[in-house]
Amino acid sequence: MYGETGTAMRQELAGLLRQHRVQQRLGGPPEAREEAGLLIRQYRQNVLLWCSQAMRATSPLTFSNLAPAQPNPFRAVGGGGNAATPAGELARALERAGQQSTALPATSEQVTTPTGHDVIERWRESARAASLAEHDTASEVAERMTAGQAQVVVGDVAAITQALVVLDQRYRNTPGWEQLAQSARLGWASLAAALDVNLRQPDYTVDELGWRPKTKIIEGPVKEGILGVLQAEHNLIVRMKSFPNATNLRYIIDSQRLLSRRLVPFAARIDPRLAEVWSDRADTYATLQQQFRRIGGRLGKGGYAAAEGANAVSRIKALPTDTVVEPRVLGGFQLLFNKLDRRIADVIEDGIDRCAFLHRVTLPRVVGDSGGLVAPVRERFMPVNSAANPELMETIRGRLRPRQGRATPTPGPTRADLHAALIHRPEPRTSGLEL
Amino acid sequence: MLLPHAHTLAQARTCLVALADAASSEDVSSAYEHVLIELDRIHCDESPDIYLDAVTQDQAIQFEIATLAIEGLKGYGVDALSVELVLWMLEDAYSQDCA
Numbered sequence: 001m002y003g004e005t006g007t008a009m010r011q012e013l014a015g016l017l018r019q020h021r022v023q024q025r026l027g028g029p030p031e032a033r034e035e036a037g038l039l040i041r042q043y044r045q046n047v048l049l050w051c052s053q054a055m056r057a058t059s060p061l062t063f064s065n066l067a068p069a070q071p072n073p074f075r076a077v078g079g080g081g082n083a084a085t086p087a088g089e090l091a092r093a094l095e096r097a098g099q100q101s102t103a104l105p106a107t108s109e110q111v112t113t114p115t116g117h118d119v120i121e122r123w124r125e126s127a128r129a130a131s132l133a134e135h136d137t138a139s140e141v142a143e144r145m146t147a148g149q150a151q152v153v154v155g156d157v158a159a160i161t162q163a164l165v166v167l168d169q170r171y172r173n174t175p176g177w178e179q180l181a182q183s184a185r186l187g188w189a190s191l192a193a194a195l196d197v198n199l200r201q202p203d204y205t206v207d208e209l210g211w212r213p214k215t216k217i218i219e220g221p222v223k224e225g226i227l228g229v230l231q232a233e234h235n236l237i238v239r240m241k242s243f244p245n246a247t248n249l250r251y252i253i254d255s256q257r258l259l260s261r262r263l264v265p266f267a268a269r270i271d272p273r274l275a276e277v278w279s280d281r282a283d284t285y286a287t288l289q290q291q292f293r294r295i296g297g298r299l300g301k302g303g304y305a306a307a308e309g310a311n312a313v314s315r316i317k318a319l320p321t322d323t324v325v326e327p328r329v330l331g332g333f334q335l336l337f338n339k340l341d342r343r344i345a346d347v348i349e350d351g352i353d354r355c356a357f358l359h360r361v362t363l364p365r366v367v368g369d370s371g372g373l374v375a376p377v378r379e380r381f382m383p384v385n386s387a388a389n390p391e392l393m394e395t396i397r398g399r400l401r402p403r404q405g406r407a408t409p410t411p412g413p414t415r416a417d418l419h420a421a422l423i424h425r426p427e428p429r430t431s432g433l434e435l
Numbered sequence: 436m437l438l439p440h441a442h443t444l445a446q447a448r449t450c451l452v453a454l455a456d457a458a459s460s461e462d463v464s465s466a467y468e469h470v471l472i473e474l475d476r477i478h479c480d481e482s483p484d485i486y487l488d489a490v491t492q493d494q495a496i497q498f499e500i501a502t503l504a505i506e507g508l509k510g511y512g513v514d515a516l517s518v519e520l521v522l523w524m525l526e527d528a529y530s531q532d533c534a
Contacts, residue, residue: 247472247475250472251472254469254472258461261461290456293448293452293471293485294484296482297480359484360482360483360485361483362483362484362486
């Protein structure tokens with residue numbers, strides 16, 4: 001996820017910016033410092049590579065906010081990839097700096113092996129984060145970005161480039177050090193790009209894009225007490241990736257109704273507001289359960305999900321009534337409930353859309369003219385229709401589906417911290433003899 | 436499924452739903468619901484709908500009708516062991532309800 005890799009990069013670079021008297025920190029004879037300098041330049045090359053790649057991936061969306069009025073609409077103005085824009089200029093300067101450096105990017109082994117040296121370790125961590133960030137700003141991810149999200153990436157690249165330029169000046173006395181090509185131009189281009197993107201409202205939801213590890217089943221022995229319930233609920237969500245048939249969905253609905261109701265007294269001792277929310281949730285599932293008695297359908301599976309739901313119920317039934325549940329665990333339940341409710345609402349709406357659910361036949365009639373010796377029951381399978389079932393749709397959309405109450409994404413502390421590190425001044429030396 | 440079979444099944448389902456709705460606790464209601472789901476599962480989820488307007492309000496009578504209807508399913512080719520297991524589930528739920 002870009003939020004994690006970007007944060008790691010900014011944290012390490014901010015830490016490096018706060019380090020002064022670099023030669024003392026590197027320590028050792030000139031040969032050792034030269035060797036360390038070469039390794040640092042290799043790590044820096046990884047960061048530069050990511051910066052170039054991110055600028056390339058976001059270039060179709062980096063419109064200049066300072067574009068002059070152009071009367072001819074068929075002529076591009078400040079469009080994506082246009083070198084005349086500050087972002088385009090930064091991209092070109094980064095490409096040039098990367099190409100003219102004699103240092104090769106650090107190998108996978110160098111990036112993943114700890115060095116044990118304070119300064120080099122920070123560079124290694126930033127290179128590692130940059131390598132991982134290549135997944136998060138790859139062209140496949142950038143295809144789904146909005147212009148606001150792309151501007152945040154450009155702003156981040158500009159800040160990181162400024163940090164690299166400052167550090168380049170600070171490390172210039174290292175033996176064998178090779179400065180960035182046209183570092184002054186790189187610094188000015190990054191400053192212009194940062195100013196340009198800040199003229200528009202940035203969209204920090206970009207932090208949620210990118211690669212993230214696959215959610216897996218929690219295997220192994222059953223965890224003690226309430227954590228066992230949490231484990232089963234987590235596994236139920238993972239198992240819900242497959243579409244359940246109507247029978248198993250009814251088992252899952254029943255398990256959620258019981259689980260919510262049983263959790264209410266535990267929550268009431270710690271957070272009465274949450275207890276009320278879960279009591280409403282139990283009522284919602286009770287209504288849904290009643291509505292699903294009239295609905296059938298054999299498409300889908302969901303046996304494992306139903307089993308995990310049953311596990312959750314049996315484990316909470318075995319929990320002593322005087323158990324105190326931590327607020328953190330309650331928060332975990334709320335998070336899982338929101339995910340599961342959203343998934344169940346999706347499953348039902350999807351099932352209705354693809355006619356996987358059918359209405360049960362009311363009091364079947366005999367078909368007299370079937371032509372056979374035995375008159376069969378007339379079977380009329382009618383798919384569940386969203387327009388004809390306003391009560392069911394109201395339960396799903398109005399009560400089951402969690403509200404979109406997401407907090408406005410914020411830039412996070414590391415972006416501000418990196419900017420503060422860029423402009424900070426070192427503390428004055430003290431003589432140590434003050435009384 | 437022939438008409439008498441469907442009628443018997445609909446009768447059993449209707450009484451089970453009425454028992455579940457009037458259950459003394461959430462757990463008992465869930466136990467009745469499990470009987471209903473099991474009955475539907477045995478019939479490959481091709482059961483007819485319920486008709487709550489035609490059911491008595493007396494729980495003891497509802498239980499008796501449901502038991503008789505489920506027992507009657509044996510006569511329509513439903514596996515006898517499955518029927519016995521469903522009956523046991525129903526009796527267990529009802530005993531919890533009366534406790």
